Structure formats: structure tokens, C-alpha cells
Amino acid sequence: MPTDASGSATTTSVRSMISAVGLSKHYGPTLAVDQLTFDVKPGHVTGFLGPNGSGKSTTMRLLLGLDRPSAGSSTFGGTPYHQLQHPLREVGALLDAAYVHPSRKARHHLWGLAASNGIAKKRVDEVLGLVGLSEVANHRVKTYSLGMKQRLGIAAALLGDPHTMILDEPGNGLDPEGIRWIRDFLAYLAKQGRTVFVSSHLLSEMALMADQLVVIGQGRLMEEGSVASIVDRYADKYVRVRSPQLEQLVALVIAKGATSTMTPDRAAQLRGVPVEAVGELAAANNIVLHELTNESGSLEEAFLNLTGVAQQYRTTAVPTAAGQATTPPPSSSSVPSVSPPSGSFPPPPPMQTGGRS
Numbered sequence: 163m164p165t166d167a168s169g170s171a172t173t174t175s176v177r178s179m180i181s182a183v184g185l186s187k188h189y190g191p192t193l194a195v196d197q198l199t200f201d202v203k204p205g206h207v208t209g210f211l212g213p214n215g216s217g218k219s220t221t222m223r224l225l226l227g228l229d230r231p232s233a234g235s236s237t238f239g240g241t242p243y244h245q246l247q248h249p250l251r252e253v254g255a256l257l258d259a260a261y262v263h264p265s266r267k268a269r270h271h272l273w274g275l276a277a278s279n280g281i282a283k284k285r286v287d288e289v290l291g292l293v294g295l296s297e298v299a300n301h302r303v304k305t306y307s308l309g310m311k312q313r314l315g316i317a318a319a320l321l322g323d324p325h326t327m328i329l330d331e332p333g334n335g336l337d338p339e340g341i342r343w344i345r346d347f348l349a350y351l352a353k354q355g356r357t358v359f360v361s362s363h364l365l366s367e368m369a370l371m372a373d374q375l376v377v378i379g380q381g382r383l384m385e386e387g388s389v390a391s392i393v394d395r396y397a398d399k400y401v402r403v404r405s406p407q408l409e410q411l412v413a414l415v416i417a418k419g420a421t422s423t424m425t426p427d428r429a430a431q432l433r434g435v436p437v438e439a440v441g442e443l444a445a446a447n448n449i450v451l452h453e454l455t456n457e458s459g460s461l462e463e464a465f466l467n468l469t470g471v472a473q474q475y476r477t478t479a480v481p482t483a484a485g486q487a488t489t490p491p492p493s494s495s496s497v498p499s500v501s502p503p504s505g506s507f508p509p510p511p512p513m514q515t516g517g518r519s
């Protein structure tokens with residue numbers, strides 16, 4: 163995965179960096195955003211992950227100057243949104259409430275936006291092509307599927323060829339193929355060096371779309387970093403071992419200070435001991451091994467560990483006597499798995515670059 167410490171730290175990078183410093187927003191007694199400080203760098207898809215009601219949309223509205231912060235500030239390359247000379251040419255946005263009159267034709271809708279922002283008409287056909295809507299550009303928006311409407315919203319956001327894109331839950335309500343399309347398209351924008359900031363409350367979606375994460379809970383910053391580093395830090399890590407002499411091996415490992423849990427398939431999960439030490443202990447004691455692997459939990463587990471105590475609207479959580487919430491099982495229906503595409507969907511955009519590596 164490329165790091166921006168390399169050659170890409172150009173003036174464009176500085177120009178397109180999103181920075182929030184001490185950003186807060188009160189709605190009466192509700193503290194929707196609580197002293198958020200984070201940076202979003204160019205050349206990456208940065209996921210803005212948090213449970214429903216954690217303040218993602220509010221934060222995005224604050225960034226875009228659609229709401230006034232109670233405290234703190236945010237900038238694009240050092241400039242607050244309302245001071246940008248040509249906001250549409252610098253920052254494109256697709257918010258939840260993106261709305262197009264249903265009886266308008268997509269091309270006419272974009273012509274209107276282009277004209278009112280001093281953007282050449284030919285750019286409309288360019289962005290329609292980019293999002294794969296050229297062939298349906300003269301259809302009325304009411305005939306569009308949700309995925310096509312999301313593409314139209316992205317086309318509108320791209321009209322000014324902005325270096326920064328902000329998208330609030332673009333995957334909401336989309337089928338797996340629609341989410342896949344958005345993922346590929348955002349990766350394509352990031353590869354061009356743009357800054358892409360995209361929110362979701364679903365980790366399964368975020369794991370597919372983003373390579374960097376800003377995680378919030380109850381308006382507060384919980385974590386910031388690469389998806390891999392967050393999984394590494396928060397996911398449950400253990401050594402899985404199977405052996406016909408399992409009890410003997412487990413006793414030896416526990417004597418070294420590790421802990422052990424048995425699984426239904428008669429394997430032991432060992433925590434607090436490196437996999438090498440288990441192998442060496444087995445060899446030194448002539449213990450036969452049938453399996454010895456390093457295991458790590460999913461992003462979902464990392465996310466639940468991170469936001470579990472901060473989740474406001476988790477109905478499946480049961481508070482324990484210790485005051486800690488127990489998390490729902492990984493098979494929770496709120497986190498759908500993403501399966502291969504099915505059915506028909508308009509063609510993908512022309513990709514100049516390959517998918518993410």
C-alpha cells in the first residue's frame with residue numbers, strides 16, 4: 163500500500179488535505195460532534211466509520227460549511243470551505259440528502275448545475291461517461307435505480323473536477339454490485355491523487371472501500387490510521403492449535419503464562435504466546451501437531467472493540483453487571499456480507515488504472 167511520505171507529498175497534497183481541529187457541534191443538549199481532530203490525506207480512500215448517530219453526517223456538513231461548528235474549525239489545504247475561491251472546483255460532495263427532481267433528465271440536471279457554476283457544457287458528457295451513465299443520460303431520473311442515482315450524484319460532485327471528494331454513506335441501500343462499483347470508482351479517484359473521504363456505519367463496506375480510517379463514536383475520535391493497523395491493534399489475535407496430545411501441550415503453554423480456550427472442533431485458542439514458542443514447546447516435548455496457525459479477528463471485531471462502549475443505538479447489546487456492553491455475534495444481520503455481483507447494472511466507468519492492489 164503506498165504511503166504518502168513518498169513522492170506524492172506535493173503542493174497538490176497540501177492543497178487537498180482535509181483538516182479538522184477541535185471540531186464540535188451542539189444541537190441543544192446533544193453533543194453531536196465532540197472536539198474532533200483528524201486529517202484526511204490525498205491519494206487514499208479514507209473511511210469515516212462510526213455507528214448510526216455518531217456524528218458522521220454532522221461532521222461532513224461542518225466540513226462543507228453547511229452547518230456552523232460550536233467550536234473548532236476545518237480546512238481544505240489550510241482554507242476554510244467558505245473561503246475557497248471556487249468551491250465546486252476544489253471539493254465535490256455527495257450527501258445523504260442529495261436530491262434531483264424526478265422528472266428531470268440526468269443530462270439536463272447536470273447542465274443546470276454546470277451552467278450555474280461556470281462549468282463548460284462538455285464537462286457534463288465527460289462526467290456522465292466517467293460514471294457509466296452516458297447511455298441513459300436522456301432518461302428521467304425517476305426511472306433510475308438507487309445505484310444509478312448515486313452515480314448521478316457522484317457525476318454532479320465531479321463536475322468541477324475537484325481534488326477532494328466527500329461522500330456520506332454512498333453505499334446505503336445499494337446491492338453488492340453497486341457497492342463494488344462505488345469501491346472501484348473511489349479507488350480510481352484516489353489513484354489519481356485525489357482526497358476521498360467516505361462515510362459508512364458498516365464495517366463490511368468500509369473494509370472493501372477504504373485503506374485509511376477515521377473512526378468515531380458518540381462524536382469523539384476513537385481511532386485514526388490504516389485499516390490494517392487498526393485491525394492489527396484491536397482485533398483478537400491468537401494461536402490456533404490442534405494435537406492428539408492437546409491437553410499436555412495446553413498445560414505446558416499455560417505454565418508459560420498464556421491462556422487457552424477450547425473450540426467446538428477440539429482446537430485450542432492460545433493467547434499471550436507467540437506461535438513460534440508453541441511450536442518449539444511441542445517439539446521439545448515430542449508432541450505431535452495437526453495444526454498450528456496464527457489467527458486474527460476481522461475488522462468487524464476491531465470495530466466493535468473500538469466503538470462498543472460508545473455505541474448509542476445498539477439495540478442488540480446487553481449491558482452486563484460490570485457495566486460493559488456485550489457485543490452481538492459476528493453473524494449480526496446489520497453487517498451483510500458482500501457477495502459476487504448478480505443481475506444487471508449499467509457498465510463500469512472506463513478505468514485508466516487497475517483496481518486497488
Ligand SMILES: Nc1ncnc2c1ncn2[C@@H]1O[C@H](COP(=O)(O)OP(=O)(O)O)[C@@H](O)[C@H]1O
Pocket residue numbers: 189192193194212213214215216217218219220221
Ligand atoms: N439538525 C439536527 N438537530 C438536532 N440533532 C441533530 C441534528 N442533526 C443531527 N443531530 C443529532 O446529532 C447526532 C449525530 O447525528 P449524525 O451526524 O446524523 O450521525 P451519523 O451521520 O453518524 O448517523 C445524533 O444524536 C442526531 O440525532
Ligand SMILES: [Mg+2]
Pocket residue numbers: 218219220258330331
Ligand atoms: Mg449520517
